Amino acid sequence: MEGHGSCCQPSPSPDTMMPMKDDIQQTDDLTCVPVGLGGVHYRRVRDLLLRAFPPEERAPMPLLALNAFRRPVRLLAFYDGEVFAGFLNACFTERMVYALFLAVNDEVRSRGYGSRILTWLKEQAGPRPIALEVEPLEDAAPNREQRESRMRFYERNGFCDTGYLSIDGKCTYTVLSTAPEEEFTVDDLRDAYRTMFSPLFAPRIEPATI
Numbered sequence: 001m002e003g004h005g006s007c008c009q010p011s012p013s014p015d016t017m018m019p020m021k022d023d024i025q026q027t028d029d030l031t032c033v034p035v036g037l038g039g040v041h042y043r044r045v046r047d048l049l050l051r052a053f054p055p056e057e058r059a060p061m062p063l064l065a066l067n068a069f070r071r072p073v074r075l076l077a078f079y080d081g082e083v084f085a086g087f088l089n090a091c092f093t094e095r096m097v098y099a100l101f102l103a104v105n106d107e108v109r110s111r112g113y114g115s116r117i118l119t120w121l122k123e124q125a126g127p128r129p130i131a132l133e134v135e136p137l138e139d140a141a142p143n144r145e146q147r148e149s150r151m152r153f154y155e156r157n158g159f160c161d162t163g164y165l166s167i168d169g170k171c172t173y174t175v176l177s178t179a180p181e182e183e184f185t186v187d188d189l190r191d192a193y194r195t196m197f198s199p200l201f202a203p204r205i206e207p208a209t210i
Contacts, residue, residue, distance in 0.1 A: 052103040091196040098192035133173030168203035
């Protein structure tokens with residue numbers, strides 16, 4: 001999740017005309033565009049979602065787009081000029097920002113895009129901590145090296161292990177946050193889950209065992 005770029009806004013499309021969403025924004029030298037149902041931004045985010053996440057870790061793209069019509073939730077495509085850099089799906093509550101999906105376009109990696117998207121997210125979060133999940137570091141995992149690389153990336157960008165796991169069906173994730181472990185509040189994450197998913201589908205949070 002690394003890269004960088006120069007700035008110029010993509011041509012407006014129906015994706016940018018969503019109600020109750022921020023206008024096109026620029027962060028450093030990236031431009032972010034709200035993603036609605038249909039249109040070029042929707043297709044690019046959908047295709048990257050399918051490439052970046054295994055089936056058991058994905059959410060249906062139409063559901064993500066519909067959920068982003070609610071004020072606390074954002075589904076954003078990021079561009080470096082005309083180059084699609086990646087996307088972010090995040091929920092903004094009063095006390096925390098929760099990032100459900102962050103993916104960098106695999107066709108243009110190693111340009112700092114992942115760090116730049118996180119920089120934008122930190123600016124939007126202000127004093128609120130950001131929480132997200134990654135696959136846990138397991139010796140037997142077939143993608144152990146990829147998991148280690150992902151963990152190092154987030155550590156370089158100010159995230160640390162909270163000591164908690166998020167359990168969603170058959171998937172278990174390590175919860176990372178920009179808040180130090182001793183300052184991380186599980187209740188704030190539960191509230192973010194309820195806001196993002198609804199109480200019926202919110203993941204379970206448990207302390208990680210040593």
